[in-house]
Amino acid sequence: xxxxxxxxxxxxxxxxxxxxxxxxxxxxxxxxxxxxxxxxxxxxxxxxxxxxxxxxxxxxxxxxxxxxxxxxxxxxxxxxxxxxxxxxxxxxxxxxxxxxxxxxxxxxxxxxxxxxxxxxxxxxxxxxxxxxxxxxxxxxxxxxxxxxxxxxxxxxxxxxxxxxxxxxxxxxxxxxxxxxxxxxxxxxxxxxxxxxxxxxxxxxxxxxxxxxxxxxxxxxxxxxxxxxxxxxxxxxxxxxxxxx
Amino acid sequence: xxxxxxxxxxxxxxxxxxxxxxxxxxxxxxxxxxxxxxxxxxxxxxxxxxxxxxxxxxxxxxxxxxxxxxxxxxxxxxxxxxxxxxxxxxxxxxxxxxxxxxxxxxxxxxxxxxxxxxxxxxxxxxxxxxxxxxxxxxxxxxxxxxxxxxxxxxxxxxxxxxxxxxxxxxxxxxxxxxxxxxxxxxxxxxxxxxxxxxxxxxxxxxxxxxxxxxxxxxxxxxxxxxxxxxxxxxxxxxxxxxxxxxxxxxxxxxxxxxxxxxxxxxxxxxxxxxxxxxxxxxxxxxxxxxxxxxxxxxxxxxxxxxxxxxxxxxxxxxxxxxxxxxxxxxxxxxxxxxxxxxxxxxxxxxxxxxxxxxxxxxx
Ligand code: SF4
Ligand code: SF4
Numbered sequence: 001x002x003x004x005x006x007x008x009x010x011x012x013x014x015x016x017x018x019x020x021x022x023x024x025x026x027x028x029x030x031x032x033x034x035x036x037x038x039x040x041x042x043x044x045x046x047x048x049x050x051x052x053x054x055x056x057x058x059x060x061x062x063x064x065x066x067x068x069x070x071x072x073x074x075x076x077x078x079x080x081x082x083x084x085x086x087x088x089x090x091x092x093x094x095x096x097x098x099x100x101x102x103x104x105x106x107x108x109x110x111x112x113x114x115x116x117x118x119x120x121x122x123x124x125x126x127x128x129x130x131x132x133x134x135x136x137x138x139x140x141x142x143x144x145x146x147x148x149x150x151x152x153x154x155x156x157x158x159x160x161x162x163x164x165x166x167x168x169x170x171x172x173x174x175x176x177x178x179x180x181x182x183x184x185x186x187x188x189x190x191x192x193x194x195x196x197x198x199x200x201x202x203x204x205x206x207x208x209x210x211x212x213x214x215x216x217x218x219x220x221x222x223x224x225x226x227x228x229x230x231x232x233x234x235x236x237x238x239x240x241x242x243x244x
Numbered sequence: 245x246x247x248x249x250x251x252x253x254x255x256x257x258x259x260x261x262x263x264x265x266x267x268x269x270x271x272x273x274x275x276x277x278x279x280x281x282x283x284x285x286x287x288x289x290x291x292x293x294x295x296x297x298x299x300x301x302x303x304x305x306x307x308x309x310x311x312x313x314x315x316x317x318x319x320x321x322x323x324x325x326x327x328x329x330x331x332x333x334x335x336x337x338x339x340x341x342x343x344x345x346x347x348x349x350x351x352x353x354x355x356x357x358x359x360x361x362x363x364x365x366x367x368x369x370x371x372x373x374x375x376x377x378x379x380x381x382x383x384x385x386x387x388x389x390x391x392x393x394x395x396x397x398x399x400x401x402x403x404x405x406x407x408x409x410x411x412x413x414x415x416x417x418x419x420x421x422x423x424x425x426x427x428x429x430x431x432x433x434x435x436x437x438x439x440x441x442x443x444x445x446x447x448x449x450x451x452x453x454x455x456x457x458x459x460x461x462x463x464x465x466x467x468x469x470x471x472x473x474x475x476x477x478x479x480x481x482x483x484x485x486x487x488x489x490x491x492x493x494x495x496x497x498x499x500x501x502x503x504x505x506x507x508x509x510x511x512x513x514x515x516x517x518x519x520x521x522x523x524x525x526x527x528x529x530x531x532x533x534x535x536x537x538x539x540x541x542x543x544x545x546x547x548x549x550x551x552x553x554x555x556x557x558x559x560x561x562x563x564x565x566x567x568x569x570x571x572x573x574x575x576x577x578x579x580x581x582x583x584x585x586x587x588x589x590x591x592x593x594x595x596x597x598x599x600x601x602x603x604x605x606x607x
Binding site: 029030047049050052053054082085086087088089091092101105108109111112117120121122123124127128131135136137138139140142143148150151152153154155158165166168169170173174175176182183184185186188189190192193195196197199200201202205206209232233234235236237238239 | 313314315316319322323326329341343345347351352353354355356357358360361362366367370391399403405406409412413417418419420464465467468469471501502503505506507508509510512513515517519520551552555583584585587589592593
């Protein structure tokens with residue numbers, strides 16, 4: 001992809017089609033790279049695990065953007081986009097190098113922004129919280145047997161012995177034997193992560209689904225701000241000096 | 245170190261809109277570096293060249309490895325990062341297990357749509373910068389991170405608007421945009437070191453590995469998300485390549501390409517999908533091969549294969565294939581204790597029958 005690249009296909013559709021969701025989707029610069037016309041050949045569908053089990057089709061995703069049909073787009077925005085497994089098999093196999101995976105990703109972002117994702121993200125609170133307060137996405141504590149009963153009897157055994165087992169495994173590797181997060185990222189690191197979410201506008205977006213989380217993160221940041229900002233200032237000065 | 249660029253190779257469409265040509269991202273990075281738009285974290289120390297698509301050479305660093313960890317592995321399959329450390333210790337490779345790194349947050353992004361590209365790319369660039377400021381080569385444990393970093397590099401190199409937004413965020417942290425010369429997954433390193441691993445292996449262990457039959461499965465984000473920078477070309481070879489070097493007999497099965505069913509969000513909230521996809525893969529593996537183990541390189545796939553076999557009893561299937569990561573195999577070959585040093589006891593599909601067959605004591 002290059003900045004000057006023009007894609008006559010997306011440009012033509014852009015200028016002729018309407019609809020709110022459609023316009024929002026077309027603003028994402030990835031769409032230009034993800035659609036180069038569609039043969040309706042179904043190669044993507046044949047390789048799509050979501051299409052095997054759901055009323056969902058990557059061919060339809062590409063066609064609906066080319067058609068600009070707001071009704072189908074809405075149907076996808078309100079539910080079907082969450083069926084996609086984000087496996088990129090469609091992109092890999094498409095003879096036109098289209099990527100329904102990327103189109104779906106752009107649509108998921110918009111669904112969250114537009115407040116359409118509450119149902120899809122129910123049950124996602126713990127992970128979102130961990131990302132924003134620990135800098136990790138997963139912790140041993142989250143893998144409790146009651147949350148994953150289908151993972152079998154060994155999960156129960158593992159869960160009760162995980163502390164000793166981890167201690168044995170990670171002897172001599174500081175920061176690795178923790179259970180409330182994946183590794184013990186430093187406070188300063190977590191603060192940097194939170195600042196990225198804030199500065200990029202991503203934190204605000206989290207507020208459309210989990211408003212309480214935004215409060216938690218902002219309070220956490222305020223508590224640490226003075227000490228952490230002093231550290232950042234030091235870093236900035238060091239960086240400036242290295243440029244001279 | 246001199247820097248050779250493999251430029252435009254051949255005339256087919258390569259995702260560049262309607263411009264029909266192939267590009268090597270390294271050439272574009274070099275151009276941006278010359279223009280002062282980005283910095284490149286050039287490789288430190290010795291490297292080995294391996295071929296990716298169109299014959300382009302990818303340089304795999306052989307020393308000074310920044311260990312960018314996988315949250316899924318550390319939480320759920322901790323034997324994998326431990327094995328990654330283990331094979332480096334055995335081969336005398338210097339590495340850095342940094343506690344100032346964060347998750348890549350790509351699992352979150354693909355599962356939930358929370359976050360945005362500026363956030364995702366800034367998190368990537370902050371982690372890259374950590375390796376750069378510490379003087380290490382950035383190397384990656386997780387396939388989700390690997391695919392994400394390949395994509396973030398691609399987008400950052402190709403889109404000035406994104407680049408500028410990310411630079412602004414980084415400036416607020418006292419950091420700058422430094423893109424690694426190579427985006428390297430740990431399984432690519434283990435593959436590049438395969439002869440060294442073989443030479444340093446415990447002969448008794450090799451005896452146990454010899455003739456084991458295995459199938460391999462690669463994470464979709466290892467080779468489908470960005471598919472032009474994968475050692476071996478369009479179909480990955482690193483896991484099977486390492487395993488067969490160590491004496492494993494690699495077998496083919498018809499569903500090798502199919503997604504494991506992890507689905508990022510499905511493994512959490514739609515596991516009936518995960519289980520159904522798994523059943524298709526496992527059925528093909530059983531009917532066509534019935535191997536001693538399934539070899540993987542991806543956090544999500546390793547989790548899915550390991551955790552989703554037991555429940556298949558519900559549909560009358562009895563699967564029992566130990567799931568082993570490439571680095572756990574390497575660690576075993578090098579003499580690691582299967583539980584205390586390779587962490588195979590964290591897997592829920594029993595590994596004991598495999599260890600018995602290999603003649604490795606575990607208790
Ligand atoms: S594989 Fe590509 S060209 Fe064929 S139907 Fe799917 S999107 Fe269209
Ligand atoms: S990324 Fe989504 S649409 Fe594409 S093949 Fe995978 S599940 Fe289907």
